[in-house]
Amino acid sequence: MNIKLYYMPNTRAFRVRWLLEELGIHYQLQYIDLFKGETHSKAFRAIHPLGHLPAIEIDGKAMFESGAICAWLADQFPQAKLAPAFDSADRREYEQWMYFVPGEVEPPLFYHQLHNRVLPGDIQVKEILPWLRERYTRTLRALHNQLQNKQYLLGDNFSTADIMLGSTISWLPELLEPFPALENYIKCLSTRKAYINATRDEVAQS
Numbered sequence: 614m615n616i617k618l619y620y621m622p623n624t625r626a627f628r629v630r631w632l633l634e635e636l637g638i639h640y641q642l643q644y645i646d647l648f649k650g651e652t653h654s655k656a657f658r659a660i661h662p663l664g665h666l667p668a669i670e671i672d673g674k675a676m677f678e679s680g681a682i683c684a685w686l687a688d689q690f691p692q693a694k695l696a697p698a699f700d701s702a703d704r705r706e707y708e709q710w711m712y713f714v715p716g717e718v719e720p721p722l723f724y725h726q727l728h729n730r731v732l733p734g735d736i737q738v739k740e741i742l743p744w745l746r747e748r749y750t751r752t753l754r755a756l757h758n759q760l761q762n763k764q765y766l767l768g769d770n771f772s773t774a775d776i777m778l779g780s781t782i783s784w785l786p787e788l789l790e791p792f793p794a795l796e797n798y799i800k801c802l803s804t805r806k807a808y809i810n811a812t813r814d815e816v817a818q819s
């Protein structure tokens with residue numbers, strides 16, 4: 614399988630790269646800079662119609678949506694045991710967390726960042742911030758409870774659902790302070806060899 618990942622550090626492309634490292638398969642990184650408008654070139658818009666990251670080419674065929682890419686790749690390599698088999702008891706819970714991250718975790722965190730500091734001041738809606746804070750606090754508390762006596766979302770077995778969650782909440786460490794189970798979870802995930810390998814260029818570039 615020939616894999617090319619369109620990549621920029623500190624974006625959702627990191628989760629795909631982390632998974633590729635966990636899988637231990639060969640891939641090519643194509644760096645692309647959001648801030649220089651490179652995602653809106655005609656060539657890249659033919660790969661991702663919205664000009665977002667990540668996107669991947671598998672044997673020359675494009676795919677986008679980080680969660681879908683991760684789910685698909687994990688199922689292609691069952692020997693890596695990063696997704697429970699379809700007929701295993703853990704599969705339903707695995708799918709639940711795979712969707713929970715983009716559906717429930719990302720939106721309040723992301724929109725809070727946008728309206729707090731990322732968007733230009735004149736289009737920020739400060740009135741929405743307390744509501745978003747309440748939403749993400751409730752979500753983080755639920756995850757803290759889930760991980761209090763477990764190493765990973767599925768218990769003892771690391772899976773791609775941990776890549777989805779870890780890559781999302783590690784982005785805002787200050788929000789995890791009230792939730793020690795989440796801080797410990799991120800500490801443990803970030804010592805994985807694949808995680809470290811996937812962050813290598815960020816270290817080199819900084």
Ligand SMILES: N[C@@H](CCC(=O)N[C@@H](CS)C(=O)NCC(=O)O)C(=O)O
Nearest residue numbers: 624625626664665666667678679680
């Ligand atoms: N749901 C998409 C979100 C993709 C996305 O919004 N990516 C960000 C980078 S993390 C992006 O490309 N933003 C550029 C923009 O919004 O113009 C996914 O998970 O792949």
